[in-house]
Amino acid sequence: MTLEQAKEKLAKYGQEHVLKYYGELTEEEKRGILDQIEATDMSILEACKHKEDLAKKGVITPLAAMQLDEIEANRESFTATGIEAIRQGKVAAVLLAGGMGTRLGSDNPKGMYNVGLTHELYIFECLINNLLEVVHQADAWIHLFVMTSDKNNDATITFLQEHDYFGYKAEYVHFFKQEMAAATDYEGKIYLEEKGKLSTSPNGNGGWFISMKNNGMLDIVHNEGIEWLNVFAVDNVLQRIADPCFIGATIQRGCVVGSKVVRKNAPDEKVGVMCLEDGRPSIVEYYELTDELMNAKDEKGEPAYNYGVILNYLFKVQDLEKIMEEKMPLHIVEKKIPYLDENGEPVKPETPNGYKFESLVLDMIHQMDSCLPFEVVRRKEFAPIKNKTGVDSVESARELLVENGVVL
Numbered sequence: 001m002t003l004e005q006a007k008e009k010l011a012k013y014g015q016e017h018v019l020k021y022y023g024e025l026t027e028e029e030k031r032g033i034l035d036q037i038e039a040t041d042m043s044i045l046e047a048c049k050h051k052e053d054l055a056k057k058g059v060i061t062p063l064a065a066m067q068l069d070e071i072e073a074n075r076e077s078f079t080a081t082g083i084e085a086i087r088q089g090k091v092a093a094v095l096l097a098g099g100m101g102t103r104l105g106s107d108n109p110k111g112m113y114n115v116g117l118t119h120e121l122y123i124f125e126c127l128i129n130n131l132l133e134v135v136h137q138a139d140a141w142i143h144l145f146v147m148t149s150d151k152n153n154d155a156t157i158t159f160l161q162e163h164d165y166f167g168y169k170a171e172y173v174h175f176f177k178q179e180m181a182a183a184t185d186y187e188g189k190i191y192l193e194e195k196g197k198l199s200t201s202p203n204g205n206g207g208w209f210i211s212m213k214n215n216g217m218l219d220i221v222h223n224e225g226i227e228w229l230n231v232f233a234v235d236n237v238l239q240r241i242a243d244p245c246f247i248g249a250t251i252q253r254g255c256v257v258g259s260k261v262v263r264k265n266a267p268d269e270k271v272g273v274m275c276l277e278d279g280r281p282s283i284v285e286y287y288e289l290t291d292e293l294m295n296a297k298d299e300k301g302e303p304a305y306n307y308g309v310i311l312n313y314l315f316k317v318q319d320l321e322k323i324m325e326e327k328m329p330l331h332i333v334e335k336k337i338p339y340l341d342e343n344g345e346p347v348k349p350e351t352p353n354g355y356k357f358e359s360l361v362l363d364m365i366h367q368m369d370s371c372l373p374f375e376v377v378r379r380k381e382f383a384p385i386k387n388k389t390g391v392d393s394v395e396s397a398r399e400l401l402v403e404n405g406v407v408l
């Protein structure tokens, strides 16, 4: 993009200020900021002007989950169907690993965090071990796509290479980067992180499939005949990946998405809840859950929205391709964004000072025609590591790993 073109684009969105220091930049920095301006989707920034409308949901009603007793009664048959699909190469896994271990006090990618006590045991290693169990059970390799971000791509690739992918077969591991979105002040003006660099952050986990497409991953998907993608988050060290029983249940029920859920342990637990929205499957994220929904009861007096998602979804590729062109809802999140003050000095704010813009994977569920909420046993499959200590932490995950026979 030329300087003239950049100016034109910026003028359209009222963002001319980002070129304030352009005259002081080296040739390389000039190229850098022009490239960034070209790559940034600025239309989304308009969203802060009608922020209130963004999170508006339709009419929410309960959606029943397939519960543990029903799953147990059909385990053999579901598992056989799942194993068959895996052997035919129809299933791949997608690890969402664009995040950093910041909240765990680390500057590394989150997956590089060591949860071991007497020996090294990294988050990535736990996940790969879990997937390897299925590889052995099915006696077939499963393609693993790893989504990184600008912030952690090189470190992630080097780390996994250095550790020989923890025993995974290298040809079956593919990396792709998630895209970045600009971060702004409360007026929707993009911050500068450096004189020649816009402030950006990863665009949320909802961009995973588009990023796969933009990075050529769908060629692999098509060439290999992959029909199902099991998307999962880096932080849950206990989760079963490409779980044959879950795959088989989703296929047998004729659903285009499966979503692993746990029974919530408290009305305000920080998990998205499965529901119907205007009659279609949907998820209300915990920070958007109203008190009314939180406390609603069904006819048996049980909480009506009692199933929380653990961020482990099985999507049918064909249906993902159908919705690819549809616009996803935007979520605006308040955040601490490092910026340059009016004198061009870098500032690291202590409190939130602006917005970042994200699309969320859970919104894709609402774009799908059918979804099977599939209950799993919390203490066997849900040990998310969000913090260092307390709820959903390194400590609680260690306890659960030990309980499940993992030596730390």
Ligand SMILES: CC(=O)N[C@H]1[C@@H](OP(=O)(O)O)O[C@H](CO)[C@@H](O)[C@@H]1O
Pocket (backbone or CB within 6 Å): 205, 233, 270, 271, 272, 285, 286, 308, 309, 310, 311, 360, 361, 362, 384, 386
């Ligand atoms: C946007 C998104 O996918 N949010 C997920 C994700 O939330 P966190 O904010 O990362 O804790 O993980 C939760 C499970 O640990 C899940 O319940 C929730 O829906």
